[in-house]
């Protein structure tokens with residue numbers, strides 16, 4: 001395989017902070033697959049027009065193009081079955097639930113803490129698009145969305161209670177070894193880690209301790225990632 005990944009970058013091309021691209025980065029590392037990443041900005045639609053849609057991650061494997069992090073994980077699993085991302089069809093179905101939960105609850109939850117910070121790290125050419133599109137989505141200014149975040153931390157941490165309960169019983173969301181479920185949640189948490197200085201988790205939180213273990217996996221790609 002010869003894999004190229006279009007990956008969201010900030011003004012600093014080495015700042016990579018997309019929660020979805022990080023899921024793919026962890027999955028590729030889990031499979032031991034080398035990847036060449038191409039920095040992509042929100043207003044670089046033409047760069048990924050070949051994929052027939054406008055979001056990253058986009059993976060190109062010679063003639064094959066796959067977009068959407070969940071579809072990419074499935075493609076990688078089908079092409080390179082071991083080491084497995086899902087542990088079989090039932091594990092794949094359970095990982096789909098984790099993916100849906102992360103998209104529906106976790107991404108939206110985190111956005112309310114960092115969406116204004118994102119404006120400071122994205123490429124200047126993206127700023128107007130980002131502010132306009134996100135303010136239309138939230139129905140208020142980015143500043144208003146992020147305002148009072150310290151007061152909302154306890155409720156956010158409560159949202160992670162299901163993850164905490166699992167990690168009390170096993171080392172990884174995948175059980176005895178990390179799986180794509182770990183990549184989904186850890187990839188999502190790379191977003192605030194890389195794009196913002198706001199700290200969401202307490203050090204003694206089992207989720208934070210698991211995140212530390214995730215950062216060290218695969219040669220420490222998570223820990224080595226550029227931060228704002």
Ligand SMILES: N[C@@H](CCC(=O)N[C@@H](CS)C(=O)NCC(=O)O)C(=O)O
Pocket residue numbers: 008018019020021042054055056057067068069070
């Ligand atoms: N369901 C997609 C979501 C991908 C997505 O939303 N990517 C963001 C970057 S984090 C994007 O490309 N946004 C483009 C835009 O907002 O215009 C996946 O899992 O890959």
